Amino acid sequence: MTVKERDMKQAGRDRHVDPAVSVGYGLLLRAGFALTYVIYAMLFKLANQHGGSGPVDMLFYRALFALPLVFAWSARRSGIATLIPKSPIAHLCRSALGVLAVLFTYESFILLPLPLAVTISFTAPIFATLLSALILHERVALHHWLAVAIGFAGIAIASNPGATNISSGSVAIAMTSAVLQGAVTVTLRRLGRKETAGSIAFWFLVCSLFVGAAAMPSYGHWPDRTGLVLLAAGGVVSALMQVMMTASLQHAPVALLSPIDYSQIVWAALLGLAIFGAMPSAETLLGATLVTASGVMVTWFDRRARRRAEASFVP
Structure with missing residues (x-):
């Protein structure tokens, strides 16, 4: 079956699906993505505590075990042909940024309490907004700048610079990760116009596996049995997590899905308390509230502006 035939068959199925049911399914998938992201972060944090695994180990083993599953899902969903890159250089640039972002993210998982690491990661959309203005010359509305200010205020409060157990260097690593994730978002906006989601995820994991394998002899650690598991x-x-995130976008608009991502902060707090016995500080909770408010505000204003534009459009 060709790619075109697959798409036509899928389109035929989609016409018989109740839109409300489809959106509900998309919201459910996005909620699953939010939970699995925190579980994945928690598992890697536990691996570090049990076997001393560092960012390089996490990069390598994530790619090693995730790559076959993503390949199988992509091949079944749209065919192996869709994995062939149309812009190899663009894939390489995106993957290089992505690998750096992931390494810094893993280091933040190790150094910071899970709720704080997840909270700081939500500044990535803020940096994506700034970088879009600088690189893509996109117009940034007033409410975007207001959201940037509120988000940074939330991070400043959540990181609690006066806390003795949280170093400024650890916060800087998490912020660097967020900057790199924002840069990845900008590159994905361009890459996504030519490449499928499966192709982007697949080649990123291939690059991660290659870099991880090359770095393991010098920077990796052989984990114990528990660490390996x-x-x-x-x-x-x-x-x-990757599959649910991608699939959710097929069933519901981003404007509806994005606010659900902030439930990661709640899951991080609950799992951090249950697994690590770490109760989030009042500063972390207040900062997380401000970061969440900034993201939801952008989503709400953008959605309202889009509705106004659609209402005023005359065909």
Whole structure:
């Protein structure tokens, strides 16, 4: 069956699906993505505590165990032909940024309490907004700048610079990760016009596996049995996370899905308390509230502006 025939068959199925049911399914998938992201972060944090696994180990084992699953899902969903890259250089640039972002993200998982690491990661859309204005010359509305200010205020409060157990260097690593994730978002906007989601995810994992394998002899650690199980589980969960994130976009608009992502902060707080016995500080909770408010505000204003534009459009 060709790619075109697959798309036509899928379109035929989609016409018989109740739109409300489809959106509800998309919201459910997005909620699953939010939960699996936190579980995947928790598993890698536990792997570090049990076997001393570092960012390089996490990069390598995530790719090793996630790549076959993402390949199988992509091949079944749209065919192997869709994995062939149309812009190899663009894939390489995106993957290089992505690998750097992931390494810094893993280091933040290790150094910071899980709720704080997840909260800081939500500044990535803020940096994506700034970078879009600088690189893509996109117009940035007033409410976007207001959201940027509120988001940064939330991070400043959540990181609690006066806390003795949180170093400024650890916060800087998490912020660097967010900047790199924002840069990845900008590159994906261009890459996504030519490449499928499956192709982007697949080649990123290929690049991660190659870089991880090259770095393992010098910077990797051989994990103990428990550490290896945790790393393998993290890789499998990350593949499930990727699939649910991608599939959710097929059933519901981004404007509806984005606010659900902030439930990651709640899951991080609950799992951090249950697994690590770490109660989020009042500063972290207040900062997380401000970061969440900034993201929801942008989504709400953008959605309202889009509705106004659609209402005023005359065919």
